[in-house]
Amino acid sequence: MKPAKFDYVLPATLDAAIEALVASNGEGKVLAGGQSLLPLLNFRMARPAVLVDLNGIKGLSYIEERGDRIAIGALTRHRDLEHSPLVASRLPVMSAAMRHVAHLAIRNRGTIGGSLSHADPAAELPMLSAFYDARISVQGPAGRRTIAAEEFFVDALTNCLEPSEIVVEIEFPVLDHDGWAFEEVARRFGDFALASIAVSVRRAQSGLKDARIAVMGVADTPLRLREAEQELVAMELNDRTPDRFSEIVVSKVSPNDDLHASAAYRRHLLAQLSRRALKTALAATERAP
C-alpha cells in the first residue's frame, strides 16, 4: 500500500500553485490536510503526476468577520473552526457540527477547503456549506470566481472545479434565526454520518416566516431541502408539526442501500432526527427574546 510515483511541489504563493497545476496538464492534485487524499494515494486509487502542497502558502488560514458574513480561509483546520469563538457566536450550527467531524487527529490536519473539494456526501462541512448558502471562492488560471455551495457539489466525491482551480475561501452568511438544531447519527462518534439534519427557523407572529433545512448521508451530495423549507413555513404549528415535518423531510430523499445502512434504515434515522431537530429548534424560539 504505497503510492505510485509522483512529483511533489511546495509553492510559496497561490499563483505558483496554480502554475504548477497548469503545468501538470490535469495530472496534478492539491494537497491540503491530506486526510482523504493520502489513503487514496496509498490505495493507488488516485495517481497524480504532481502533488501541489498548499501548506507553504501563507494567508490561507483565517476566520474573519466581514459584515454579515464570516469568511474562512481554505486552509483553516477543522480544529480551529471547532474552537473559534467567532464561529461559536456567529455560526452556531457549524460550531455544533464541528465536534462530529471525524476524530481529533484528523481535525488537527483536515482543512475546510480540502473537505469541500473532496465532496464526501456524508461529511459535515459540505452539508453546512449548503445549509448556510455558503459562497465558495476558487482561483484558477482564468482568475477568481465564486460558486454557490449547492452548485459546487455535483456527485459523490465530485465537485464542479475546473482543472487547475483551487478553493481559496468560503464565505458563510450569518443567519438570522430564532432557533436551530443539528442532529447526526454515526455508527461511532466521529464516523461518517448515517444520517444528519440541520434545521433553523425564524418565528413569525403565528407560525414561522423562514426555515432552512439541509441533510446529508442520504444522497450522493448534501441536500438543501428547499421545498420542505417552504412546506414547513406554510405549516400551522401544533403538537403534530414535528411528525408531519419528519414525513415531509423523508419524502424528499431517496437514499441508497450500502454497506453501512439500508435505504429504509437511513430513512428511519432521518425521520427520527428530523422530528428531534425541529422540536429543538422550535423550543429555542420559545426562549428567544
Place this chain on the structure above:
Amino acid sequence: MSSDRRAQSSDVLRPKNVGAPIKRTEDPRLLTGNGEYTADRKPDRPLHLAFLRSGQPHARIARINAEAARLAPGVMAVLTAEDIADDFKPVIPFSRIPNYYATPIMPLASKKVRYVGEPVVAVVATSRYLAEDALELIEVGYDPLGAIARAEMAVADDAPLLHEEAGSNILIAREFKKGDVAADLKAAAVRVSGRFEMTRKAPLAMEPRSYTAEYESRRDAVTLYTSSNIPGIVRDAISESLSLPGHRLRVVAPDVGGSFGSKGSLYPEELFICIAARKLRRSIKWTADRLEDVSSSSQAFAEIVDAEMGFDANGVATSLQADVLGDVGAFSIYPWTCGLEPVQVVSFLPGPYKIGSYRGAVRGVATCKPPTGPYRGVGRPISTFVAERLMDLGAKALGIDPLEIRRRNLVRPDEFPYRIASGIIWDKTGFIECLNAAAETAGYEQLRKEQAEARKQGRLFGIGIASYAELTGIGSRIAVAPGMPINTGSETAKITIDSTGAITAAFGVASHGQGLETTLAQIVADDLGTRFEDVRVIQGDSDEVPMSTGTYASRSAVLGGGAAKHASKILQEKIKRVASHLLEANADDIEVAEGKAIVLGTDRAVSFRQIAKAVYSDMKTLPVEAREELTATYTYDPINGTTAAATHIAAVEIDPATCFVKILKFVVAEDCGRIINPMIVDGQVHGGVAQGIGAALFEELIYDDDGQLLSASLVDYVIPSAPEVPLMDVIHVESESAVAGGFRGMGEGGTIGAPAAIANAIADALSPLDIDVSILPMTPERIFKLMEQAKLNQEEKADE
C-alpha cells in the same frame, strides 16, 4: 473487590511477587517507542517484498507474464510458484482424525487460486515502493471456475470443487454423541431451538503480520524475525519444508503487537520469505499493510448452528443437539487444521452445564475466503452464544428466571471433576461461585426492578447472563487441535545465573501483549528467591530452548509458569549447595531470598554474585565437584490442563430512534485460579470483553457473492473504540487449580462470555416486541429490520 474473595489458605502462603499488581516491565519501552517489532529490524541492505494477490475468488491460472516486472527499476526477482517449486516441500496440516482432508500450505498459489487475496506472484526489490510499482506490470490470465462464497453454496449438489483432490468441499466432518438425544428430546417438557449464526470476524491485531528474514551467507543460515505467537512451530515447520536444520534456522518473535490468534499459524508469506532469502542470498523484509492483513490473515467464527435443547418441567436441561456448518475458507491452517474453530464449537457446546444427552455434528466446508483460524476463544464464543441463548429460551418457555435456570444446570462444587456430554472433563472450578458473584455485583434483583420500571415507560431495557467454562493450560493428554501430531502439552524454562550473578530466564512461550516478561519474572523471583527486577526474561526465541510451540490456547501462565516454578526450585537447590560450602552450613539450614543465600536465624549470607564468582571465576574457593553450573532447565507438562470459568452479566438499553445498543452495565466474575498479577488479569478481561463487544455489536467481514471482501478497510470494518466500551466490574473468584502454582489460563475468556451476555441482554430488551436474537453482530441495521418485522407481525395480528 477482588481481595475479599481470595481463598484464605493462599493468603497465608502468598509469596510477595505472585499476586502483586506489579506494573508491566514491557510498558516503558513499548509506550516510549523503544520496542523492537519485526519491522524495526535493520539487516544489512535488506530487500523488500510485495505480493501480487488474486483478485479472483476461484480460477485456474492460465498464464503469468512477468517479463516487464523483471525489468522494472530496483527489481531483483519476480517469483511464481513454478520458480520456487524445487526449493521447499509443502507443509501439510496433518491430523489423525477421520473425515478430514489436509490442504497443503503453498507459499504461492500453484495452478489455481482459491480466494481473493491469495498470494500469486512475489516481487523482490530494493524498496517496497518499487516492488509495488512492479506488481502493476505483471499480467495474470485467469480462467474463472465459479465462486463459492457461502458455506451453503459449498455443500450444494452442483457446487464446483475448491480442492478436486479432496473429492468434496467438506474438508472435515465429525460427530459427538452421548445418550439417546432423540428420546430425551421427545420426553422433554419444553424444547427450544433456533438457527444461530456468528458472521466472519477479523482478529485485527494492531501490528499487521510482519516478517524479516535475515540471511547469513557465511553458513547459509536464516534468522526469521516474525510477528508470530508460535515461533517454535514456525521454526520446526520451515526447517522441515526447507530441509534446514534448526541450528541454521533461528526463529525469533521480538516485540509483537497483538495477535488474538491471527499470528498463531504458519503463513504462506512466512514460508516464502525464507525461501526467497536463501534463493537470493539476501535479507528480505515484508510487513502486511492493513488491507493485506484484513484480507489474508486467518479469520474467526463464520458458523451457522442449528441447535435444540430439551428441559424437564423443573428447568433442568436434559438434552442438546446441534448441527454446525462452518465456513472454514479456502485452506486448512498449519498446524491447527481447518477443524480447529468449528470442531471446538461442538466440543464445548454443553459448556458448564450437566446436560444428559448430546449430539453435536459439525461440517467444515471450503469456501473462497481466507482460512478461518484460531481467534481468542476459539469455537467457544459461538458455542456459548448458542447454549446461552437456548438457556434463556428455555427459561422464558418455563417461566423461570434466567439466573435461576443457570443455578439449576451448572455443575455444582461437589460434582467435580465432571465429564460433560461432549467428553470434556472440568476440574474443580467456581462455576456457581462465579454466577453468584456476578449476580451480586451486578445487583441482579435491583436490575430486574429497574427493568420493570423501564418497561412501564416503554423503554427497551434488557439484562443478559452468560456462563461458560473453558479448558486452559492443556497438557499432553489432550491435543489442542483434533488429531494434531504436534506436542502442545509441554513448555520449557531455562534459568541461568551467569558469572556476573545476573539471572536470565529463557522460555519458548512468546508474549504478543500478555505481559509474560512481567508475570514469568514474578514467578521466578518468588521461587528462586530473588528480587523481581533482577530477573531478565527471554522469550519467543527458538535458539533459547530446544523445543517450544509458543503462546496460544491460554497456556503460557500454566505451562510457562509451571516450568518456571520447577526450574527455579532446581536452581535454588544448586544455590543452596554452593552456599553451604561458602557459609559452612548445612544446605537445609539455608534460605534463599532477595538474591542472597542466608543461614537461617543468622546474619551470615552470600549474594548470588558471590556465589557465581565462586562457581565460575574462582579456582580455589570451591572443590571442583561443587562447581555446578548455575543453570536449570525444566520442561513442564500439566498432563490434563485446567478449567477456567466465568459469568458475564450485561445490562443494555436499545434506543428505538437509532436502534443503537447502549451497554449500561457489564460485570465479569471469573475464576482464573491463583492470580499472578491482578492488573494484568483485569487488563486481559477488559480487552477480551472489548473484543466481545465488537463481535456482539460491530465487527463483520462482509463478502459478496463473488467472494470479494467489501469491508476491507477500517472505515468499513467497524471495531469498538473507547466510547463503545463501558466501564466494567471484574470480580476474581480465585479457586486454585491443581497445576503447578494453582494457575488457570485466562487470556481468552472475555471474548467468550461477552457476545452471549450482550445477545441475551438485547433479546431480553426486545422481548416485549417478541423479537429473538440469533445472529451476531446485532448491528443497528439488523435491530432495525427485526423491529420493523415485529411491527408488521403485530399489525397482522391486530388485523386477524
